[in-house]
Amino acid sequence: MKRFMALTALILALTLLAGCGAVYTGIRTPMPQISTQLTDTMGSKVGKSTCTSMAWVVLVGDCSIKTAMDDGGITRVHHIDTEITRILAGLYGTVTTVVYGD
DSSP: OHHHHHHHHHHHHHHHHHHTTSSEEEEEEEOGGGGGGOOSOOOSEEEEEEEEEETTTEEEEOOOHHHHHHHHTOSSEEEEEEEEEEETTTTEEEEEEEEEEO
């Protein structure tokens, strides 16, 4: 009976956590600060910069807009997106800044 109750509790917990993106999250969203300045064109160049998080403790990388601009050779920004990936509620994750422009 104890084993059944433990298994039931585990299944319930995993079901609830999965609905919150605790197992895996992968989203792409525009940066809200820039949303009112969008133009009709995305630009001819794309640059990316990424930060990586491990075990909720270590965060490494440079996910700044400037680094993404340098990566794509961009001098005029048209649009900026953010890509977020999390696995196991953030045990491992990445944040990527994607800059579109010329």
